């Protein structure tokens with residue numbers, strides 16, 4: 001007998017809350033239907049009523065976790081429209097903040113993955129260490145989450161020598177901590193056993209379904225805007241695109257941990273090689289008519305902004321394609337043939353949102369129409385119980 | 401006697417429910433950050449609960465979008481009396497940058513009564529803790 005399980009639409013943490021309707025045969029998911037459009041705030045329309053400069057504030061508030069990504073993507077596009085060339089020091093500071101944001105986002109996500117897999121001390125550890133990055137970001141920009149460092153034509157705040165030293169110190173600590181996580185991972189066979197083989201997405205389907213970001217990279221597709229279409233500073237810096245070929249949640253963890261290390265490398269290079277000079281140039285109030293597509297590699301994948309100008313001081317159209325949206329088709333594929341117990345884990349693996357764990361699931365018996373409401377936390381408990389008896393690979397090593 | 405006991409336990413260990421009504425995530429990660437080792441609200445006996453039926457205090461973030469309005473009222477009704485609402489962030493207070501967008505109702509207080517406002521965009525974890533502690537002081 002097959003059941004239908006609706007999940008959502010109250011899906012607190014996503015910027016695009018969605019409703020999932022899963023058809024299950026016993027424990028196995030046979031089909032997934034996605035409904036989008038809940039919790040829609042009308043940001044794109046709102047952007048048309050605000051000036052070019054005010055819109056930085058608006059785009060930053062599209063998402064709180066990758067706030068800098070959206071603002072950077074928007075600013076890049078507008079600068080192209082206005083034919084502005086930001087000074088190199090400004091660009092370095094901009095992308096320095098971008099990499100710090102990637103670190104904070106990936107640490108946050110690692111914690112969530114640990115929580116979903118039932119490894120709560122890992123969650124507490126990574127969130128404790130995340131505070132180091134938050135402090136650095138606060139020191140540079142003055143705010144913990146919405147940094148507001150971007151402006152048209154550069155950045156708003158400069159970095160001095162003392163701050164540079166603090167950043168390097170913080171990164172050194174973080175690198176040590178990240179290596180410690182590898183150690184924990186390598187000695188924690190139950191964690192590896194829980195996440196290996198869950199949420200399989202083959203390389204072919206990752207390409208066919210246009211997956212982006214760590215999800216695509218974990219399936220062996222080396223897709224990274226920073227490498228493929230290097231904007232501004234990334235062309236001058238030395239880093240690698242982290243990939244894994246296990247195609248499962250384990251691979252996604254590995255990719256993100258590797259990316260953390262690459263980000264530390266990038267941060268060190270940028271701090272050490274920070275060019276002298278101004279941090280911003282003056283931007284005009286209006287932009288010439290034209291249109292532009294701006295791409296940026298956000299922590300979760302490729303972020304695209306399309307901006308159209310009509311010669312006034314406001315955009316005529318701003319279209320945002322956030323990475324999470326691009327990953328939905330791939331998520332459907334991952335969930336198919338998975339177990340109900342794995343839903344939280346697979347879902348958390350595409351999007352680093354802690355509040356995902358708090359949504360309600362209604363189980364509807366197709367035959368009798370009987371409903372029972374299950375909390376995501378209960379699902380998690382079921383998942384843990386199911387895996388407690390799973391054979392544990394001894395001496396399993398985290399393939400890093 | 402019993403009254404004293406319930407009052408004491410309410411002050412000593414309020415259970416909170418985190419409610420997001422269309423926030424940009426930033427306020428939410430700051431609320432979660434308040435639960436993790438650096439800020440650690442559990443030392444005040446504050447515990448995050450997943451279900452409204454166990455909660456005493458609703459910590460709400462975000463402007464109210466039209467679709468989520470009825471859901472918020474339903475969740476508010478499910479919380480047992482006495483219940484308190486803390487609005488975290490500029491959005492929950494007034495709608496913040498989204499104010500005037502076609503799908504936004506404004507602050508949380510348009511929909512349910514609010515006891516305490518914590519300003520900020522996003523509010524810092526220290527501010528959120530301060531809000532909760534001040535609310536407890538009022539009891």
Ligand code: SF4
Pocket residue numbers: 061064423424425426427461462463488489490491492496497520521522523
């Ligand atoms: S108050 Fe600011 S940070 Fe909080 S949800 Fe609203 S826009 Fe986001």
